[in-house]
Amino acid sequence: MDKTTQIALVRRTFAHIDAGTTDLDAEVTRNPTRAYTDPEWLAKEQSTLFRKYPMFMGLSGRLPETGAYVAEQVAGLPVLLTRGGDGQARAFVNLCRHRGAPVAQGCGRSAGFSCPYHAWRYDREGRLIAIPDQRSFPGIDRESRGLIPLPLLEKNGMLWLLPEPGAALDDSVLDNHLQGLGAELSAYEFGGYSLYRSEVFERAANWKMPIDTFLEAYHFATLHRDTVAPIFFPNLCLFDAFGLNHREAVIRRSIEELREQPEEQWDFVRHTAISYQLFPNTVLVMQADHVETWRLFPAGDRPDRCMVQFDCYVPEPPATAKAHRYWEANIDLALRTVDAEDIAMQVNMETGYLSGAVDEVLIGRNEPALAHFQRAVHRAVTGD
Ligand code: FES
Ligand SMILES: [Fe+2]
Incomplete structure (x- = not known):
C-alpha cells in the first residue's frame, strides 16, 4: 500500500475515532436467508462464481x-x-x-x-x-x-x-477482475512469504458465512469480548470497493501512537488488520506482520455445509523455537476467534435460517463491506 493511501486512511481513521463514527453504507440492506439455504441458489453460485471468475489459490509460497x-x-x-x-x-x-x-x-x-x-x-x-x-x-x-x-x-x-x-486467464482478465486492487496487493511483495501452516475443516454453515464474519467490526465488543476486542476498536471499519472485491480495515488501538509521529512515518498496515475480500471466496487478511488467507468452498451440494481452507504465511521461515511459538500463538488466536467464536455462531444461525422462520435478515449501515459482498454475489449470480 503506497504512502499516500496510508496517510489518507490514517486521517480517515482519526476522524472516525474522534467523532465516534465509522464508514457507512447508504442504507440498511435486507439480506434474503435463501442465499444461505437454497440448493438451487447454491447450484447457480457453483456454476457462476466458482467457474467464471479468477479464483485466488494462495500465495506463491504454496508451491x-x-x-x-x-x-x-x-x-x-x-x-x-x-x-x-x-x-x-x-x-x-x-x-x-x-x-x-x-x-x-x-x-x-x-x-x-x-x-x-x-x-x-x-x-x-x-x-x-x-x-x-x-x-x-x-x-x-x-x-x-x-x-x-x-x-x-x-x-x-x-x-x-x-x-x-x-x-x-491473462493479465488483462485479472486486472479487469481486480479493478485497481492489483497494484495495492503487489506492493506487499507476497512472493517473499513462506507458507507456515494450513488447516482444512468442514463446518455446518453456508460457505458465505465465514466470509461474512470478517466483513464488519460491529460484533467485536460482544462476540469477541475475550479474544480480539481488547486489541481493536469495536464498530469501526474503513471500507473501499474495487469492483466485486473490496478492502475493509479494522483498527488496532495502537494506532493512537501515530498521532505523535509525522505523517510521512505513518504505517497504516502495522496498526490494522486489513481484510481484502477477493471475489468470490477468499478473505486475505494482512495482519500487520503476516498474512492469513481464508478460502471458503461449498461442501458438496449442500448449502448448509462448507469447507474452510485456512493458510498462514510468514515473511520468512521461522529459524528459532521462539519464532515458532510466536506464529503458533498468532494462529491460535486466529482459530479461537474465527472458528470457535465466529463460525460456531454461524452454525447456529444456519440452523435458524433452515427453520424457515424468517425470509430475511438485516445488514446495518455500519456493515458496508458485508453489504457489498452480498450485493456482489447477487450481481454475479443473476447478471443484474
Ligand atoms: S491408471 Fe489412472 S485410472 Fe487407471
Ligand atoms: Fe469475528
Whole structure:
C-alpha cells in the first residue's frame, strides 16, 4: 500500500475515532436467508462464481519449489497445482486420463505423478509419460492424453486459477477482475512469504458465512469480548470497493501512537488488520506482520455445509523455537476467534435460517463491506 493511501486512511481513521463514527453504507440492506439455504441458489453460485471468475489459490509460497504440488477440490472440480522443472506454476484437472482416478492427494513434493489405480504416469508438467501394458491401448497416443490443463496465472506472488478448462486467464482478465486492487496487493511483495501452516475443516454453515464474519467490526465488543476486542476498536471499519472485491480495515488501538509521529512515518498496515475480500471466496487478511488467507468452498451440494481452507504465511521461515511459538500463538488466536467464536455462531444461525422462520435478515449501515459482498454475489449470480 503506497504512502499516500496510508496517510489518507490514517486521517480517515482519526476522524472516525474522534467523532465516534465509522464508514457507512447508504442504507440498511435486507439480506434474503435463501442465499444461505437454497440448493438451487447454491447450484447457480457453483456454476457462476466458482467457474467464471479468477479464483485466488494462495500465495506463491504454496508451491515453494520445483516438484511442489497441491491437490484440492474447487467446488466439485478436482484441481492439481504443480511447479514444474522450469519453475512455472501450473494447474490441471486432477483426473487420470485412463479411467479418471485422482493422480495426487494432499500436498508434497514429487518428481511426477503415478496414478494409484493402474499406474499411468505423468510428469510434473502434466505430460503422460508411461502406460503400463501399452499394447492394450492401440490407437491411444500419449501426447494427447496428458492431464487436462486449467488456466493458472502467477503474478506478484499470488496464484490465480480460472476453474474452467479452455477458458482464458491473462493479465488483462485479472486486472479487469481486480479493478485497481492489483497494484495495492503487489506492493506487499507476497512472493517473499513462506507458507507456515494450513488447516482444512468442514463446518455446518453456508460457505458465505465465514466470509461474512470478517466483513464488519460491529460484533467485536460482544462476540469477541475475550479474544480480539481488547486489541481493536469495536464498530469501526474503513471500507473501499474495487469492483466485486473490496478492502475493509479494522483498527488496532495502537494506532493512537501515530498521532505523535509525522505523517510521512505513518504505517497504516502495522496498526490494522486489513481484510481484502477477493471475489468470490477468499478473505486475505494482512495482519500487520503476516498474512492469513481464508478460502471458503461449498461442501458438496449442500448449502448448509462448507469447507474452510485456512493458510498462514510468514515473511520468512521461522529459524528459532521462539519464532515458532510466536506464529503458533498468532494462529491460535486466529482459530479461537474465527472458528470457535465466529463460525460456531454461524452454525447456529444456519440452523435458524433452515427453520424457515424468517425470509430475511438485516445488514446495518455500519456493515458496508458485508453489504457489498452480498450485493456482489447477487450481481454475479443473476447478471443484474
Ligand atoms: S485410472 Fe489412472 S491408471 Fe487407471
Ligand atoms: Fe469475528
